[in-house]
Amino acid sequence: MTVTPPLLTLNEAFVTFGGAPILDHISLSIFPRDRVALVGRNGSGKSTLLKALSGRIELDGGERHAKPNLKIGILDQSLAPPFDMSILDFLKQEVGKKLEPHILEEALSHLEIDPEKNLATLSGGESRRVMMAKALVGRPDILLLDEPTNHLDLKTIEWMEENLTHYPGAILIISHDRAFLKKLSKRTFWLDRGQLRILEKNFSHFEEWADGILEVEARGQEKLSLKIAQEMEWLHKGVTARRKRNMGRLRNLMELRKEKRQHQGPQGGVAFTSQDSPIGSKLVVETKHVFKSYEERPIIKDLSCRIMRGDRIGILGPNGAGKTTLLKLLTGQISPDQGHIRRAKNLEIAIFDQTQAALNLDLNAWQTLCEQGGDQIFVQGEPRHVMGYLQDFLFDRKKALTPLRNLSGGERNRLLLAKILAKPSNFLILDEPTNDLDMETLDLLEEYLSDYPGTLLLVSHDRDFLDRITTHILAFEGQGHVQMYVGGYTDYALQRTNATPLKPEKKNSQPAPEKPKVQVKLTYNEARELSLLPDEIEALYAQVQKLEEQLSDPTFFTRSPQDFERTTTLLEKHRTTLHLKEERWLELLSKEEDLERGKV
CATH class of the missing domain: 3.40.50.300 (P-loop containing nucleotide triphosphate hydrolases)
Structure with a gap:
């Protein structure tokens, strides 16, 4: 069986900044027509990995191998420079005058960009589309896309999804947009603490896979050292628990939507609540x-x-x-x-406008939140230690004391959100x-x-x-x-x-086939199951919390390794059952809503 050779390979790639490894001896290959989602925390090195793949930075160790005459298109997070020139002239300057003008104009027309428009007058979304056109022209063998959906409206995002689905080359995408990654990816690369883990599946499988890895790692830490490493405790374990808590919040949101829908007034005009809502303190x-x-x-x-x-x-x-x-x-x-x-x-009123004008880049995160000095910050009127609050937003102590100008754009946005959300x-x-x-x-x-x-x-x-x-x-x-x-x-x-109005069907001389019976409400068994599931979920959630508290005791394993192992196994069993019941509850609730709206 013939194995398709890769277009681009990194072997034991090592990159370090300030002594700390960003890429720690990672190896990967990108193949023709590959569709790769690259995910990881802000500051984990995703953009550095893209630069290493494109050859824009030198490796401190390891090797990069590329197919001869490989063409790479890059969309990084920069916007088009505000030069006093037309978009078409800028692209000719950037990608080479040997390209025929009609090729450039075709790329611009797909992205709905006027080629004669001046760069200095572009909005953020228009500038982003120009840079996307720059990456696409010439049909490169590999597209490296760093947050391609930023600053784009939904119509352009959906056009890009369709265009990239049929793109003949390989694509590697960094994006926070889960829907975008689920639509396009076939493989998932996870960059975590300098290490690269590879999942040979679509991004839709990522969270379950990642949570499983982190839980195994956490149990290993507990058994070996009787405590979880600090980063595991406040970041990864917290993230996994947060996803589980958000399932409960999602249930509450669906119930609230159902209530709003039942009280919704006529759809002829804009109204966020029932028309008979009283005017008052609400x-x-x-x-x-x-x-x-x-x-x-x-x-x-x-x-x-x-x-x-x-x-x-x-x-x-x-x-x-x-x-x-x-x-x-x-x-x-x-x-x-x-x-x-x-x-x-x-x-x-508290406003987040993403301009980051409220941030002084000479200060660090701690100083930004504690403008008057000290180590306390009021969060929605309640005092908290600034480091504890920053840890909520995934800043460790080193990052908290780093000047903002040395943080990534995502890390600065995260800090700005922390600042805005703290305000009453x-x-x-x-x-x-x-x-x-x-x-x-x-x-x-x-x-x-x-x-x-x-x-x-x-x-x-x-x-x-x-x-x-x-x-x-x-x-x-x-x-x-x-x-x-x-x-x-x-x-x-x-x-x-x-x-959307449906076109009337042509009359047919043949008798119409008998219409199948349409389900208009949940069956008796489904309705009963839906009514019982919330109590079952709450009971399971309480059991999971109790078992987690037992396992958090650092002396538990020392006192009784057998009981520790049995408790760990029971916790895994309860977590799996809880997840299945939550999924079933959401499935039945969604079906009930669809039936009420006549969609099933």
Whole structure:
């Protein structure tokens, strides 16, 4: 059997910065038409690995082997420089004048970029698309993509997914966008503490696989040294537990969506709650017939809505549609051209806008949070030690004392989120918070937002994150029209699909076949199972917590190795059963909702 030779190989690659290994003797190969998801924490070395693969940095040890005349296309996290030249001239300069102009123009047209537009006038999303065009032109053998969905709207992300699915070369992708990775990947590389682990499966299998590795590692640490290493204790074990806790939060979110759907008013206009909701302390913002235009272009047209306390609203729309304008109108930063906006008097607004203007790059994370000095920070009005709070956001002591200018963009965004979320607020505005964040930070952010007692407005194109967080989607649908949908992104997509009118079928002289009976509600056994599962899950969760407390005793293994082993086995059994029951509960709840909406 003939084995296809790899396009690119690293063998025992070693890279170090400041004495600490970033890549610790790792080996990998990329083959023709490969589809690889590269995941790992911010600062773990993913971008360094891309530079090593492309040959842009020298290895401190090991070897890099590339196929002769290998063409590599690179999309890093940089934006197009604000030069005073057209996009087309910039690409000719960057990729070589030997390329025919029509090839460049074709790449730009797919990405909906005007080739004559000046670089100095580009938005972040337009600049990102230019750099994507630069990576794609010439059809390289390997595409190395570092956070390709950052700054892109959903329409462009979906176009990119479709284009990359049929791309003839190999692709390696760094991304926090779970939906994007699940759609494209066939293999998964996990860079963790300098080591590379390889899963020969799609990214959808990653979390279960990674949790299993970390649990085995944690048990090994307990048996060998009677304690878990500090990083394992506050990071990896915490992340695994956080994912399990988020299953409970996801159940609560689905119940809340069901309640909102049952009380939802007519869909003809935008309304975040039932039309008969009382106006009082629960009201956060109310808009009546609001219009906003710029240079005669309608941005917001006849917007009437109520935002109530506890609503979690995801805002979707193409770049330039008016999402930021809407946020500024709702928070009072700008005034409408027509209409009226009423806000609660006691609003405490916290805004994350990702500009990082609030960060002094000469300070470290500790100094950034403790602006007046000392080691205490007030988090939502409660005092906490700054190091404990920073550990919640995955900063160890070394990172906490490192100047911000030496941290990655993702680490700085993580710190900015920690700073914003510490502020007392009851109205939280997050404008694209997921860009440059790793998946562990997204799990952490999900936990904070699920517990947030106030109202949330979230601008994001991360479909998986929207599904996990939001109770409503507010979508810009062109010409200034804004429409509300109950649920997360998947609910929005289904409602949009179902709203498309169907073409009438042609009459047929043949008698119509007998229609199969349609299930309109859960069966008796399914309904009974659904009613019993929450209590069973709570009981199992309590047992798991009790067993985890027993195993956390550092003297347990010394006192009774046999009991320690039996408790560990029982814990694994209960965890597996809990996971299966949680999945079954969500499956039945989702089926019940679909039946109520006539989708099954």
